[in-house]
Amino acid sequence: MKRLLSRQITVVVLLLLCGAILVVSCAPNADEPIISPQLGTLLALREAGEEVAALPTPTPVLLATLSDEQIYAGLPDDIMAALASADPASAESISLNAGCIGCHKLDLNEQSTGPYWYHMGDTAVSRVPGESPALYLYKSIVDPSAYIVPGYQDGLMPKTFGETLTTQQLADLIAFLLAQRQ
Numbered sequence: 001m002k003r004l005l006s007r008q009i010t011v012v013v014l015l016l017l018c019g020a021i022l023v024v025s026c027a028p029n030a031d032e033p034i035i036s037p038q039l040g041t042l043l044a045l046r047e048a049g050e051e052v053a054a055l056p057t058p059t060p061v062l063l064a065t066l067s068d069e070q071i072y073a074g075l076p077d078d079i080m081a082a083l084a085s086a087d088p089a090s091a092e093s094i095s096l097n098a099g100c101i102g103c104h105k106l107d108l109n110e111q112s113t114g115p116y117w118y119h120m121g122d123t124a125v126s127r128v129p130g131e132s133p134a135l136y137l138y139k140s141i142v143d144p145s146a147y148i149v150p151g152y153q154d155g156l157m158p159k160t161f162g163e164t165l166t167t168q169q170l171a172d173l174i175a176f177l178l179a180q181r182q
């Protein structure tokens with residue numbers, strides 16, 4: 001009986017020891033940068049022999065700092081032409097009728113199933129590197145699967161707006177979304 005008890009105690013002690021070793025070996029090193037979107041850059045700099053702890057978070061580029069050319073680059077000609085006479089005010093009734101506002105909100109205090117449209121114009125600048133904000137918005141509406149906003153799922157937003165909305169309606173929506181900026 002006594003031997004059995006001491007054996008059990010030995011087993012418990014061994015288990016505790018293993019646990020302690022595991023915890024110590026997994027403890028994070030406070031001097032290591034955490035995994036971040038800049039990890040690739042950090043590792044490259046390190047390999048090049050540079051001393052780097054962490055990089056500052058890049059400040060987002062605001063729409064207001066871009067030229068018209070940079071804002072509208074790559075848009076299809078018909079959308080570009082329609083934008084010249086776009087009426088952002090009519091976008092409100094379009095997004096009501098098309099159901100956009102069932103999923104998208106401008107007001108951060110409202111519950112929203114899709115990404116908020118708050119400052120959408122500024123957000124659109126850096127969503128897809130190399131893609132102009134107007135082109136990004138156009139593609140987001142007619143081809144929502146082309147880029148999936150982090151934290152959201154593909155397949156929720158209807159993929160038919162390219163057919164159900166007219167060129168002018170698409171242009172009005174793009175003009176309206178671009179106007180949501182700082």
Ligand code: HEC
Nearest residue numbers: 098099100103114115140141144147148149152153156157
């Ligand atoms: C049933 C819900 C739903 C409806 C209706 C809907 N969307 Fe979306 N939308 C989403 C979701 C979810 C995403 C994020 C997933 C993705 O990127 O495809 C999204 C993404 C977007 C984005 C990109 C947002 C960002 O932050 O980059 C834009 C722009 C957009 N939608 C515009 C529209 C417009 C305009 C309409 C109406 C014509 C509309 N959506 C209708 C759900 C919806």
